[in-house]
Amino acid sequence: MAKYKCKICGYIFDEDNIEEGLNIPAGIKFEDLPSSFKCPKCKMSKAMFEKI
Template identity: 35%
Template sequence: MDSYRCGLCGYVYNPRAGEPGSNVAPRTEFGDLPETWACSRCGAEKNLFRKV
């Protein structure tokens, strides 16, 4: 499971943890997030994230 970093604010999406506050279950791969998903910190679009 790969983590992805926001290119604007540096937030790291960790698929092992998911985002319980955003209704994203643990173990949800980044590629499985909907295209409408955005950074929970700054609101950046999914395409601005890069694998770390």
């Protein structure tokens, strides 16, 4: 699975290792996250992430 990096703060969203406390089901793909998803570190929108 893939990893996505916030272009603002550098936070890494790893589809294989979703952090506890994000209330996101294990195994979800980044593109399947709701459009309301925000970076847990800097609160920027999902659009600010790039695949790495």
